[in-house]
Amino acid sequence: MNLAATFLDSAIKRVNAYRELSERAMSQLDDEDFYYRPNPQSNNIAVIIQHLSGNMISRWTNFLTDDGEKPGRSRDSEFQDQHYSRQQLMQMWNAGWGCFLSSLRSLKEEDLLKTIYIRTEPLIVIDAINRQLSHYPNHAGQIIYIAKMIKGGQWKSLSIPVGGSEEFNKKMRM
Numbered sequence: 001m002n003l004a005a006t007f008l009d010s011a012i013k014r015v016n017a018y019r020e021l022s023e024r025a026m027s028q029l030d031d032e033d034f035y036y037r038p039n040p041q042s043n044n045i046a047v048i049i050q051h052l053s054g055n056m057i058s059r060w061t062n063f064l065t066d067d068g069e070k071p072g073r074s075r076d077s078e079f080q081d082q083h084y085s086r087q088q089l090m091q092m093w094n095a096g097w098g099c100f101l102s103s104l105r106s107l108k109e110e111d112l113l114k115t116i117y118i119r120t121e122p123l124i125v126i127d128a129i130n131r132q133l134s135h136y137p138n139h140a141g142q143i144i145y146i147a148k149m150i151k152g153g154q155w156k157s158l159s160i161p162v163g164g165s166e167e168f169n170k171k172m173r174m
Contacts, residue, residue: 049092054078068118
């Protein structure tokens with residue numbers, strides 16, 4: 001068993017699962033829902049997409065050779081409403097995830113203990129991956145929670161529906 005390959009496969013599997021959950025949540029929304037804010041201090045889904053895309057492209061472009069905070073990134077503008085269309089937001093979403101996953105897939109066993117930098121902070125590659133494995137699912141959860149608030153009683157569960165655990169467990173044992 002190759003531990004490095006197993007770790008990378010697991011990381012890719014996990015981030016794809018969070019990406020899919022987010023996309024399934026967003027598919028339940030109308031275009032204007034991407035700009036719903038529960039309160040003035042909260043981010044809307046459009047802002048979360050802008051931020052994730054900006055972060056992923058900055059962190060994962062030339063991941064092994066350049067600092068993960070690229071000079072051209074405008075992090076503060078990621079948190080401002082840009083009034084993109086749903087199509088533009090999804091293009092940003094896909095560009096960010098594409099960059100991240102492409103970089104993850106390109107890594108080799110010998111890369112995992114190399115040192116990379118994010119805002120000049122040295123991190124071994126494994127730690128940098130784990131850092132993003134906690135960051136991105138946090139935002140996926142925000143997307144899902146906001147979508148669930150918007151849809152209310154029309155929400156379609158993304159996992160085991162309330163009251164469905166016993167039936168789900170039975171199916172798993174078969």
